[in-house]
Amino acid sequence: MAETDQLDTLQSVELADGVEIRLRMAGPMLRVGAYLIDFLIRALILVIVAFAIGFAGIAIGAKVAQGFILLAWFLMDWLYPVVFEAGKRGATPGKRALGLRVVQSTGSPITLGQAVVRNFLRFIDSMPLFTYGFGVTGCLASKRFQRLGDLAAGTVVIYDRMPQMPLIAMPPPIAAVPLSVGLTATETRALVLFRERAGLWSDGRRAEIADQAAVLTGDTGAGGVNRLMAMAHWVQEKRNEH
Amino acid sequence: MTPGDFEHQNAERWAEYERLVARVEGGKPGPEAGQLPRRFHELCLDLSLAESRMYGSRITERLNALVIRGYEVIYRTRRGGWENVVAFLAVDFPRAVRSEWRLFWLCSAVFWLPFFAMMFSAEHDIRWIQAVLGADGMASMEQMYAGKEEQLSHLRSEYGSNFMMFCFYIYNNVAIDFRIFAGGMAAGLGSLFFVLFNGLQIGASAGYVNHACNPESFWSFVAGHSSFELLGMIISGMSGMRLGLAILRPGRLPRVRALVQASKQAMPLIYGAALMTFMAALVEGFWSAQAIPSTLKYTVGIVGWILHILYFSLAGRSSIHAA
Numbered sequence: 001m002a003e004t005d006q007l008d009t010l011q012s013v014e015l016a017d018g019v020e021i022r023l024r025m026a027g028p029m030l031r032v033g034a035y036l037i038d039f040l041i042r043a044l045i046l047v048i049v050a051f052a053i054g055f056a057g058i059a060i061g062a063k064v065a066q067g068f069i070l071l072a073w074f075l076m077d078w079l080y081p082v083v084f085e086a087g088k089r090g091a092t093p094g095k096r097a098l099g100l101r102v103v104q105s106t107g108s109p110i111t112l113g114q115a116v117v118r119n120f121l122r123f124i125d126s127m128p129l130f131t132y133g134f135g136v137t138g139c140l141a142s143k144r145f146q147r148l149g150d151l152a153a154g155t156v157v158i159y160d161r162m163p164q165m166p167l168i169a170m171p172p173p174i175a176a177v178p179l180s181v182g183l184t185a186t187e188t189r190a191l192v193l194f195r196e197r198a199g200l201w202s203d204g205r206r207a208e209i210a211d212q213a214a215v216l217t218g219d220t221g222a223g224g225v226n227r228l229m230a231m232a233h234w235v236q237e238k239r240n241e242h
Numbered sequence: 243m244t245p246g247d248f249e250h251q252n253a254e255r256w257a258e259y260e261r262l263v264a265r266v267e268g269g270k271p272g273p274e275a276g277q278l279p280r281r282f283h284e285l286c287l288d289l290s291l292a293e294s295r296m297y298g299s300r301i302t303e304r305l306n307a308l309v310i311r312g313y314e315v316i317y318r319t320r321r322g323g324w325e326n327v328v329a330f331l332a333v334d335f336p337r338a339v340r341s342e343w344r345l346f347w348l349c350s351a352v353f354w355l356p357f358f359a360m361m362f363s364a365e366h367d368i369r370w371i372q373a374v375l376g377a378d379g380m381a382s383m384e385q386m387y388a389g390k391e392e393q394l395s396h397l398r399s400e401y402g403s404n405f406m407m408f409c410f411y412i413y414n415n416v417a418i419d420f421r422i423f424a425g426g427m428a429a430g431l432g433s434l435f436f437v438l439f440n441g442l443q444i445g446a447s448a449g450y451v452n453h454a455c456n457p458e459s460f461w462s463f464v465a466g467h468s469s470f471e472l473l474g475m476i477i478s479g480m481s482g483m484r485l486g487l488a489i490l491r492p493g494r495l496p497r498v499r500a501l502v503q504a505s506k507q508a509m510p511l512i513y514g515a516a517l518m519t520f521m522a523a524l525v526e527g528f529w530s531a532q533a534i535p536s537t538l539k540y541t542v543g544i545v546g547w548i549l550h551i552l553y554f555s556l557a558g559r560s561s562i563h564a565a
Contacts, residue, residue, distance in 0.1 A: 067407075070409040123425075152485060194300075
């Protein structure tokens, strides 16, 4: 299947084990949300640290307290995302809250170096003037929603938990009709997906889509729908019988 | 076999696998964890089978998610312990700097040429320095370095101000290193700009002090941390230029892949640069402004430069552990 033909955000990655896994890339909107959550968390931590150290400042001296606050600021600014993304979860708290995760473009967990590269290059991605203009442009221009930091580190942001596709079961077809002609893998997949999603559509919509395959079914309208469902049933349940 | 049969037949295996993965994810692998790779491989086969038999997205999505979870824990990189830090300092870092000797000389030139040009203009045409520092800059240089050598240690006499300045140097100077590195993404122009700008600024300050203030109070202050700080900045410039060159001259690789490779090569440089700047902050915070005889401060500064030269030219040469 040519990659340019696809409309969804799934990326196939072939593992050494010979199996293809599909990673669902996260788009810029969701990542902005994660960034805002992280921003609030960082701001909150800084405020709490500032208060705590401000009180402690009576005991440790105002200058020492100032020093600790600068140190906390530096850590929040540069190391907060690096530490979390290089950690076991591969995600900052904001990303975790939205079910996102950073992985290598091969699907494996990212290394410390990659976390450093993608987060230090935020400095460029956030330009001009902290609008993240470069980052968003990178996301939209690249095939896998990668900002410049992701491109340089070889990382992608994916959905950690795949959002479940809503499925509404249709009554099972009465008959299983063998395919009259050989279909390609993509065509067969389309047939199966038609069956899975049919429950989401109205009768009219189902018929409209089934009419596209009138050559295969030899029927239009409700008859075509029934025939397509029967064929999908055969593919899924009967074809592999021995 | 129907999708239902397939699911029913394998449900127990999948559940067992999921338990194993969850336990490893939770950090308590237990004795059965050794089975995980085999079970992972079985699950991969199940996924391939479900895909090719078109068992529908409910089953394949579930298996896909399970395979990804297993992949994440099996291929997790192991963090090295302290021996990695030692190997980095003794071998990897000086080697990385040596292998990028062209970039070292480039970034050195970008820093030192404007530095000495500014120093030179102090003797011949002070207007260049005035233009770089501005009225405020000149006033603050005079405030710090116009008086006797003890003036700086008086500024630090308040309790905790050494620690405060140490933290400030980390907050400010280490962040400058990181920005220099990130600036490489703008085809190297950002890195060159920051290094050049610092060369101008530091050269102008030094030239102005020579011209209008008490040079000894300045030079005895900067001597101690100068080698750590300036070499650290030059090395972070090298890390940025490594990225920039991958964009400008990817060679035979596609640009993005050249960039990924270059960022890997730049890692030891940026780690080392941050460490050196951290050391500089320590020295600058707790040593440079103390009331210590200038001769001792100069000696420490010169020893620092000699040690750095020896370290970068000799360390890690004879090690059998290839980087």
